[in-house]
Amino acid sequence: MIRLLVALAATVGFGLFLASCNTLSKEECVAADWRVIGESDGAAGYEPQQRFAAHAKSCERVKIVPDQSIWFQGYQAGLVRYCTPLSGLARGQSGGGYANVCPPETASGFLRGFNLGAKQHGLQERFNAMQNDYSSKETEIDELSDKLRDAKDEERSALRRRIEDLEDDMHDIRRDQRDVQDDLDRVNEDVEWFQRNPSAELPAPGY
Template sequence: MRSNLYSFAFALLLLLINGCSVMTESECRMADWHTVGFEDGTQGYLSSRIGVYRKDCSDYSVVPDLEAYQAGYQLGLQRYCTESRGYAEGEQGKQYKGVCPGSLETRFLSGYQRGYNVYQARQRWYAIKQRLSALRQDLNSLRTELSAKEHELIEQGDHIQKRSELMDSMNRLRAREFQIQSELFRLQSDARWAKEEYEIIRLRNSR
């Protein structure tokens, strides 16, 4: 019996963490609503989440214990609404839903803003890295196309019109190649600066 209760508790915990909004009949009937509220509070969910449980469990004629849920939820917020948790949420770019009571919100937001600053700096760096990767792929494809046209030019022999068309096409490709190389050079510099900025902000804000 105890092992079954542990299995259910673990399943319910996974349900809450993953944000799933469906409770099964056994979960509804066996739920400790104080614990459910506590877990929701520690995850920073809105207390209105119990409305989802009420709807799910109504199919099985089960009514959640609102008082027990709210009591557990408030305890959970005490664990969630800390400066360190705020930093962790911000650093992951998570949205703050305004759940912390006024007495705790100041500390939470202090940590959240520091963490979010780190998140934004990291995103700027990653965006540049992604652009660099895309440009390098474009450059490789362009050079492959240019090489193919060079071989085709050799095969044309004395076919003046076709050779002229190929030359025009190759000139356009070389112009684009120069543009990509120039942008790559600029972005490589930007990436170094963005990484340095990220490291500085991360070290400064993690203290």
């Protein structure tokens, strides 16, 4: 299957993608320890077929063919480090994706951590976006207030209405932020518990 994907890498779509994003430099191809490279790829959770095909495409430039079997031995060793509950948690917290690479016996633990980390990451991103929106509206109010001081009478009413609308929006943002912060606090507590008990199910369902 991997050899098939290497061949497919020469096709227009996949080939252009890999050519534009070499995974290894020419020097790295020449000096490659394919087991070490495979272990690094596995520990990072790369999808194996696409990753090996990308290496093969990168090393075509110097006419080097990666050692598939040695690379895959390293990949499997690296995957053992990747497919753990705490690794899943870190992956989810970073906002990264999951390529469905863990075997059944470790996938459930990895996914428990990954889903919890992804929930924490999503809530934090949402909270930050609200804060940015709040700050943007706050800045706009300051600018409008400056304009208001020098505005003509016929402009003052419109400026005041816009300021009032922005203040209402800011009030709503703060209310929604409190709800998100409550959710985030609960998830942060679950994360702390999970870090101490990575092999156990969370006591509260839903994550």
